[in-house]
Amino acid sequence: MSLTILSDDQISDLLETLTQEEARGFIDTLRNALREYSTGTQSIKDGTVHQPERISVHSNTTGATTLFMPSISSLGHAVKVVTLSAPSADKLVDTALPAIRPTGSVTLYSPQGSPIGFLHAKTLTAFRTALASSCLIVKRASVRTLVVFGSGLQAYWHMRLALMLRGDGIRHVYIINKTFSESAKETFKKIHGIPQSIKQREGWEQTEFGLLTPSYREYDRLLKEHLRAADVIYCCTPSTVDLFEASILTSHEGRRKGRLIIAIGSYTRYMRELPRELLLQATKSKTSGHHFHKHAIEGGVIVVDTLDGALKEAGEIIEAGLQPNQLVELGELVMIHRLAKEEEESLMSQSSAETSSINESTESLASPGSTLAGSESGNSVPGNESRRSSSRSPSRKGSSLSLPFHHRRSSSQGPVDEQRHKQHKSGHDHQLARWLSVGNVIYKSVGLGLMDLVVGFEVVRLAQERGLGSHVEGFS
Numbered sequence: 356m357s358l359t360i361l362s363d364d365q366i367s368d369l370l371e372t373l374t375q376e377e378a379r380g381f382i383d384t385l386r387n388a389l390r391e392y393s394t395g396t397q398s399i400k401d402g403t404v405h406q407p408e409r410i411s412v413h414s415n416t417t418g419a420t421t422l423f424m425p426s427i428s429s430l431g432h433a434v435k436v437v438t439l440s441a442p443s444a445d446k447l448v449d450t451a452l453p454a455i456r457p458t459g460s461v462t463l464y465s466p467q468g469s470p471i472g473f474l475h476a477k478t479l480t481a482f483r484t485a486l487a488s489s490c491l492i493v494k495r496a497s498v499r500t501l502v503v504f505g506s507g508l509q510a511y512w513h514m515r516l517a518l519m520l521r522g523d524g525i526r527h528v529y530i531i532n533k534t535f536s537e538s539a540k541e542t543f544k545k546i547h548g549i550p551q552s553i554k555q556r557e558g559w560e561q562t563e564f565g566l567l568t569p570s571y572r573e574y575d576r577l578l579k580e581h582l583r584a585a586d587v588i589y590c591c592t593p594s595t596v597d598l599f600e601a602s603i604l605t606s607h608e609g610r611r612k613g614r615l616i617i618a619i620g621s622y623t624r625y626m627r628e629l630p631r632e633l634l635l636q637a638t639k640s641k642t643s644g645h646h647f648h649k650h651a652i653e654g655g656v657i658v659v660d661t662l663d664g665a666l667k668e669a670g671e672i673i674e675a676g677l678q679p680n681q682l683v684e685l686g687e688l689v690m691i692h693r694l695a696k697e698e699e700e701s702l703m704s705q706s707s708a709e710t711s712s713i714n715e716s717t718e719s720l721a722s723p724g725s726t727l728a729g730s731e732s733g734n735s736v737p738g739n740e741s742r743r744s745s746s747r748s749p750s751r752k753g754s755s756l757s758l759p760f761h762h763r764r765s766s767s768q769g770p771v772d773e774q775r776h777k778q779h780k781s782g783h784d785h786q787l788a789r790w791l792s793v794g795n796v797i798y799k800s801v802g803l804g805l806m807d808l809v810v811g812f813e814v815v816r817l818a819q820e821r822g823l824g825s826h827v828e829g830f831s
Contacts, residue, residue, distance in 0.1 A: 393686025418452035424804035523558025601630035655795030
């Protein structure tokens, strides 16, 4: 068995030239892994899925924080090691020390422990984070205007994948940055430097790009206009303060359309990008029949990559005091869409009489008044269940999400009975699918080692097919 070694430049070159079909293949692979993680279709008892909490160490001498993120799946094992500056809000940080941009590596191992990949983590990390976000953007009905806070590598790859996957509909991209920095210049240079043939293939050769900074005298007015026009908002900054006022989007005028808001820049309890009021509004119970506007239903849904991580490390989630029953993992949504699609295909093949009968029976199973947002008046979650290890799941008592299953990661539990859930399909699944398509969706990501593992293996596979990287024989 050989060890594949890939530099950051090699990984970047490989990912930049992905076709839409290849990008969607990456998404499908990641979706399946997240589904297994969230629903326990592979159990820890079988030794196929495990996501321990990450470990961090800090150096007072250099100001660097190093994160160790192990993971295991049916593909094999992985350990990601990343070093970066801790946020300035952290009391351990000496703000006089030079900033350290995230850097590190991902090492991949076979199920038997043989090293098979050593990858630079810089571009890989940004790509896999954006790939997870793309699981939601591909579901949106309309993606015409993007607003991006930040101009670093995370911001670039979120834009790049959006253009790769939905470029034929995107007309405007607005980058919001503190200054016209070197990173902003570099990002503009990279975007405009993409070959015209690729832009035409992806359908965004006529897309307009703009940069807005607070130094511009019309900043406040344009920021409000851009945010309200946005179909997708990306927040990609290591911020410790809100990036915008909540009222821009929570007011009557701001609620005229549903948006997908993706926040991936903050990664500790001391950091935040989104205003508290925005999250609280998204977790309000929907009043039956009440609309702020004919196109925007009150409330929303908050999606996280990992419930464990979000409850411990997401500053916005912690500050808003949100509970597990007010959040849904990305992998759970994958399961819902899969079951909904399979059931819809099954129903289409049946006679109209049979379809009518099924609809009547499933409607009687739907809980009255259920909404897509977590209920503020739902049953409280016991304190010993508000946090969990990778093998235990939080209680969802009182959750108005009405998911067709609960988390099942315990080694003492069997896999989710998908066939049973297919039989309990209701209009709620269609409602959720529509909400994810046109409603208000907030996605908060703090990072998951399993993503590095899955995407890393795919990168190695593709690199071997294209003959990229160094290959060292004799590792077995």
